[in-house]
Amino acid sequence: MTSGKSTMPPRKSLNHRTISAAVAEEMRQRILDGHFAAGTQLRQDALAEEFGVSRIPVREALMQLEAEGLVKILPHRGAIVPTLSLSEIEELFELRILLEPRLLAASAPRLSAADYHALDEILGEYSTELRTNHIGRWGELNTRFHKLLYQHANQPRTLGIVGHLLQESDRHTRLQLLLTAGIERAEIEHAELVRLCREGAFDKACALLAEHIAHVGRSLRKTLEERGK
Amino acid sequence: MTSGKSTMPPRKSLNHRTISAAVAEEMRQRILDGHFAAGTQLRQDALAEEFGVSRIPVREALMQLEAEGLVKILPHRGAIVPTLSLSEIEELFELRILLEPRLLAASAPRLSAADYHALDEILGEYSTELRTNHIGRWGELNTRFHKLLYQHANQPRTLGIVGHLLQESDRHTRLQLLLTAGIERAEIEHAELVRLCREGAFDKACALLAEHIAHVGRSLRKTLEERGK
DNA sequence: GACGAAGCTCATGTATACATAATTATTCCG
DNA sequence: CGGAATAATTATGTATACATGAGCTTCGTC
Helix, strand or coil: CCCCCCCCCCCCCCCCCCCHHHHHHHHHHEEEHHHCCCCCCEEEEHHHHHHHCCCHHHHHHHHHHHHHCCCCCCCCEECCCCCHHHHHHHHHHHHHHHHHHHHHHHHHHCCCCHHHHHHHHHHHHHHHHCCCHHHHHHHHHHHHHHHHHHHCCCCCCHHHHHHHHHHHHHHHHHHHHHHHHHHHHHHHHHHHHHHHHHCCCCCHHHHHHHHHHHHHHHHHHHHHHHCCC | CCCCCCCCCCCCCCCCCHHHHHHHHHHHHHHHCCCCCCEEEHHHHHHHHHHHCCCHHHHHHHHHHHHHHCEEEEECEEECCCCCCHHHHHHHHHHHHHHHHHHHHEEEEEEECHHHHHHHHHHHHHHHHHHHCCCCHHHHHHHHHHHHHHHCCCCCHHHHHHHHHHHHHHHHHHHHHHCCCHHHHHHHHHHHHHHHHCCHHHHHHHHHHHHHHHHHHHHHHHHHHHHCC
C-alpha cells in the first residue's frame, strides 16, 4: 500500500540497515552526480577498499543498480556505467511522456497543503542551487519534485518505473543543462505546474507536464546530436 | 541495440555462464509455475542445499528476481513471493494496455515470414498444451508469444518493462485460467491477432490487443473478487 | 494468571579465502 | 617479421566461516 521500499533512491544521510543498501545509495549518488561518468568501469575490489567493506555488499549494490538501469553488468567482465544511444534516450522520454501525465492526473487532486508546501520548498532550493551555479543536486531535486507530485497516484508499480526513468533522464540531462538555459526554463515550468495544480486545473497541468518532458527530451536530443558530429 | 540480456526470462535449458543466473532461472520458473505460490517464504539455506550451491548465488538470484518483481526482500527478514492486491493487479493490466499496443504498432510492420512461422509454432504448442490440460507451460508460451510480437519495436527499455509485467500477470492469471474458459478465448484472440498482423491491419491488431489484455484483466479481477468474498 | 523483559535460536548479512573465466602478455612457429 | 597459440595475470564468481539482527521461548514479576 505504501510506496516501494526496495527502489527508494532519494533517501539520504540515513543509516541503512544493511551495508549493501548504504553502498548502493552512495554509488547511485555518484553516478547521478556524474562522479562516475558514463562509460566508467566499476571494479568491485577498488570500490570495496574505498568503502572499507568486502566485495559482497559491493556486488549486491551493483546488482541493485543494474536493476535500476544505472549500471550494466557483463558476466565475468564487470560493471560499467552504460552509455545510452540516442534512440534509447528518446525511448526514455517517450515513456515518461506516456506515464507521468497519467500519474499526475491521478495524484494531483489528492495533493494536500503540506504537499504543496514541500513542493514550494523544493522550488526554493532549486533556485538557490541555480544562483550558485551548483547543479550537483539538481538531479536529486528534480526527481524528488516529480515523485512528490505523483505520490498520491496509488500506482506503486508505475511510480517505481517512473522513478528509474527520472534517474536515468536526469543523469543524461545534467550535462546538457550546463550548456543551455534549459534549467531556467525547467524552473519556470515547474512553478507553473504547481500553480496549475493548486488552482485545480489538472488537465492543463498534465498537458504542460507532457510538453515539459517533451521539450527537455528534444533539447537533450539536439545537444547530443551536435556533440555527436 | 539488441534485446536486453540481464532480464531475459524465457531462455531455458541453456547452460548459463554463472550459477547465480541458473538458480535465478530455476526459481523464476518455479514461481511462474506456481510451484512457489504467492506468500511462500524462500529461505536461502534451503534453496542453497536443494540446488547444491552456496547461499551466495542464491542471494544474488533472489535480488535479480526482486528486480523483476517476483519476490520481495525484507531486510534481515528474508524473501517472500509477494501477493498482489486487487489494485496492484489492475495497475499491472493498465500498464500493459498502455504499453503493449505501442510496442505492437512499432514492431508489427517489421515482422518477417520467419517470425510468423515462430508465432504459428507457439500457437500450435499452445493448443497442444490446452488439449492435455497441461497448463504448466502456458505462462511461458504466453510471454514468449507476446514478446515475439514486440521484438522489432526497437524499444528495449519498454520491452524489458513489459516482459516483467507479462511475467507477473501470467503468474496471477494462471490460477484463474483453470477455473474459466479464459484460456480458450485467449487462444482464439491470439490467432486473430497474428492474422490481422499478417494482413497488414496493424491498427486493428493493436485495438484487438488492447481489448484482449483488458478482457483478461477484467476476467481476472472478477475471479479474484469472487474468491475474496 | 497475564504482561513484560531477558536470553536463546535461527535466518540473514558480511568477511575471508579459494576457483574460474577473461584479458593481456609472451613465446614459438611459419 | 608477423600471427597464432599458450601461459601468466587480473578481476569476477563461489564457497566456507563468522557476525549481526530479528523472532521466539522462557522466566520473572506484578
